Amino acid sequence: MAGKELDGFHFEQMHGKDRVRVARVWRARDGRHFMVEWNVSISLFSDCIAAYVRDDNSDIVATDTMKNTVYAKAKECTEQLSVEDFAILLAKHFTSFYSQVSGAIVKIVEKPWERVYIDGQPHEHGFKLGSEKHTVEVFVKKSGAVKLVSGIEELSVLKTTKSGFEGFIRDKYTALPETRERILATEVTASWRFPDISAVQLKMPNLHFLPVNISSKDNPAIVKFNDDVFLPTDDPHGSIQASLSHFWSRM
Amino acid sequence: MAGKELDGFHFEQMHGKDRVRVARVWRARDGRHFMVEWNVSISLFSDCIAAYVRDDNSDIVATDTMKNTVYAKAKECTEQLSVEDFAILLAKHFTSFYSQVSGAIVKIVEKPWERVYIDGQPHEHGFKLGSEKHTVEVFVKKSGAVKLVSGIEELSVLKTTKSGFEGFIRDKYTALPETRERILATEVTASWRFPDISAVQLKMPNLHFLPVNISSKDNPAIVKFNDDVFLPTDDPHGSIQASLSHFWSRM
Amino acid sequence: MAGKELDGFHFEQMHGKDRVRVARVWRARDGRHFMVEWNVSISLFSDCIAAYVRDDNSDIVATDTMKNTVYAKAKECTEQLSVEDFAILLAKHFTSFYSQVSGAIVKIVEKPWERVYIDGQPHEHGFKLGSEKHTVEVFVKKSGAVKLVSGIEELSVLKTTKSGFEGFIRDKYTALPETRERILATEVTASWRFPDISAVQLKMPNLHFLPVNISSKDNPAIVKFNDDVFLPTDDPHGSIQASLSHFWSRM
Amino acid sequence: MAGKELDGFHFEQMHGKDRVRVARVWRARDGRHFMVEWNVSISLFSDCIAAYVRDDNSDIVATDTMKNTVYAKAKECTEQLSVEDFAILLAKHFTSFYSQVSGAIVKIVEKPWERVYIDGQPHEHGFKLGSEKHTVEVFVKKSGAVKLVSGIEELSVLKTTKSGFEGFIRDKYTALPETRERILATEVTASWRFPDISAVQLKMPNLHFLPVNISSKDNPAIVKFNDDVFLPTDDPHGSIQASLSHFWSRM
Structure with a gap:
């Protein structure tokens, strides 16, 4: 978190938007559709102590704006990309677009939509929900330094x-x-x-x-x-x- | 529900045990294991008004006994059977074993454990949790009449x-x-x-x-x-x- | 459900909108605010078999329209009313406003927002979430007949x-x-x-x-x-x- | 986590027991009962790399033993105590009782059971579940150093x-x-x-x-x-x- 001294105390805060749900469809020329569904969480580190102590929001990125940015950036991705690449792209946007943002954490959980097979053939635009989920968490600093963690969750196995x-x-x-x-x-x-x-x-x-x-x-x-x-x-x-x-x- | 007239009112009740979780493993001679995991709910219709109005439990099947019965019956099934057959077997037991039980409802949800494939070969004793669940609900009357409903739930599809x-x-x-x-x-x-x-x-x-x-x-x-x-x-x-x-x- | 004979089968259907969440605030002249939060489910019985067999939606009330109606009716309630009265009002609207709707079921769960007390005094506009929930389910027929069931849920007690x-x-x-x-x-x-x-x-x-x-x-x-x-x-x-x-x- | 060098890698692990649910009743001489319900999670830091690489469990505290310890320690508390004191007592037990345990984290969530009032009088042994929960997390080192964090969760407020x-x-x-x-x-x-x-x-x-x-x-x-x-x-x-x-x- 971004730290600040305040009346003899140390004050840290971050703010962001959780549970921004977005689906993106890409349509290939051969008729096949590709799609992803992502649940995005964003946290920004920034110097916005004025908002806490002086009713001054002039350094605040509204969380509604963060949400819009997810949709706008998803739109700009005209080629299918991995959830890792999208998380990095999004986090880098926040640290470069806003001067007061010193770091950004973006977490994404990808729903396991899988292409349906009919009579052994892949369907062009039909999908079915599978089981375990793909996760990614990226931390990007103002300097451009990237720390990326990928993962899976909800994979149940038994012997x-x-x-x-x-x-x-x-x-x-x-x-x-x-x-x-x-x-x-x-x-x-x-x-x-x-x-x-x-x-x-x-x-x-x-x-x-x-x-x-x-x-x-x-x-x-x-x-x-x-x-x-x-x-x-x-x-x-x-x-x-x-x-x-x-x-x-x-x- | 089993109805009864009581001081000018009509009184109906049923009692049972919910969320009885049981797993059963069958081991074939060739080394392969088969397994199921079931979540069982039982409701019995019986004349047990004495328990409500006279502190007399002599007609009450304890719900703990119902739970034990699930395990005992699962044990008795030495050959793999469908969740439908197990539900019928269990419900019939309650209506035939207890004279005062006039009907029984048994609901079971089967967890989608699927055999794991390694290099295209089925593993002998490894399983992985899939997505949609198989359900069954059976209503058995004292007369032996059976009403059986099978189903699936949590199957998410998209086009x-x-x-x-x-x-x-x-x-x-x-x-x-x-x-x-x-x-x-x-x-x-x-x-x-x-x-x-x-x-x-x-x-x-x-x-x-x-x-x-x-x-x-x-x-x-x-x-x-x-x-x-x-x-x-x-x-x-x-x-x-x-x-x-x-x-x-x-x- | 509304029944229909179809190619030798009996066909029944209903359609509606679930999880319509609405909050309503009423402001008294003395400065006190009153508020409710309701989660509304609507099911309509109507003759709309044409939509299933002939691609003809001309008898279909869009579920988005049902959602809007919840908000519009909440707005029209300028005086605070009980969740029972709102459910009846809503269900009666659907059976009287649409000629093809023969019956309507409306279920509402009310969140237990309770006024906050500060130093023993009720706060004018502060609320805190309590525990058990108030529920209502109403079934209204075209004839105007009303069947109303009130209830509570999630009330945990122990001795x-x-x-x-x-x-x-x-x-x-x-x-x-x-x-x-x-x-x-x-x-x-x-x-x-x-x-x-x-x-x-x-x-x-x-x-x-x-x-x-x-x-x-x-x-x-x-x-x-x-x-x-x-x-x-x-x-x-x-x-x-x-x-x-x-x-x-x-x- | 307890760190260890292993074939050129750094290896860290902890193990414990989650969701150990325990209720404790204390009966005062005047007939009043006091009760708490706690959901306890335990994590132990210990040097047990042998269990991972050599099939040697001789340094392993079984998680079943940890569960039993929760019940045994709850029993030993013959006087009512705070959830903070119980968490510290439990964590200190693990670091002092087992030579190879270098640190212990104990987290507890307390369910908000509240005494029932009938006609304005507190009931002797009747309770009702309220809303927000009390939480505690304590980290105790072998040295006896204690780091204690108390909190609340699920407190919903609105103006x-x-x-x-x-x-x-x-x-x-x-x-x-x-x-x-x-x-x-x-x-x-x-x-x-x-x-x-x-x-x-x-x-x-x-x-x-x-x-x-x-x-x-x-x-x-x-x-x-x-x-x-x-x-x-x-x-x-x-x-x-x-x-x-x-x-x-x-x-």
């Missing part, structure tokens, strides 16, 4: 075997039995930093599938379960986050 | 052209221009009734993609848009529901 | 004692112990039908707070719990639905 | 007048008219850092209430609106984030 968990710490709070056979499932949120791949960040919560084991000391009749009936549950869940990076990327 | 809307009523509340070219998109919820197909029900809200048209009388500089940049929006949206049925299915 | 569950059926699927002491909690959805109160409908799922009991045969060190630490859970949950009605209301 | 927006930058992307009269509404997420208040962070997205203005060049009949009928909308929305801090808190 029914070849996962175990044993040998962990056992103490007075431990009740979990060891296991050499379990369902392993997660919803992957992954991101990676450019140029080339300089760093990878992974967030992989457990999607738990607990082996069902109904027990009651008074009721031995309930059937025995042996790792074939599972209780999927969301509350609570294990979480694992990790990142891997080149040394030079952290300098 | 970028060959849709229009013109010739509709124009009155003093009408501002919408006619169009011969627009994006048409919807999230389909469809269901159909058996045996054979006796009725089809469709719910198809518009997923609106509005042509962008930024206007300001003071600012002619904003670029002209011609049906290539769109604003996707959820609030408000048009809704269309329709059903088609054989005469005999309505008798 | 920490004086609830039990015992004496229920015990069979081979039962593992639940009896209890004379438990937390009882639910999220109430209630509705009632007019004139006077002719019927009441209640939907009261259990919000389960399970007594915590961590057990492990190998680990006796985990502390004993006695009904003071609970696990709140959403999956699965018991559901209870009931209605009470006058006989004459069911004729 | 119907005395807000304007004028004098902002007008450029070729600007279409927004200036206004001296509008509804101002936001959903506040606020947090503050201890000891005393060393820093305050505010996140205040606009909840837009757009003045309705239906226009159509062909249809002048639609009523004129003058700042009394509004369209509430979520997509897109302006976002404002700011923080204020003492200099010494940033050292």
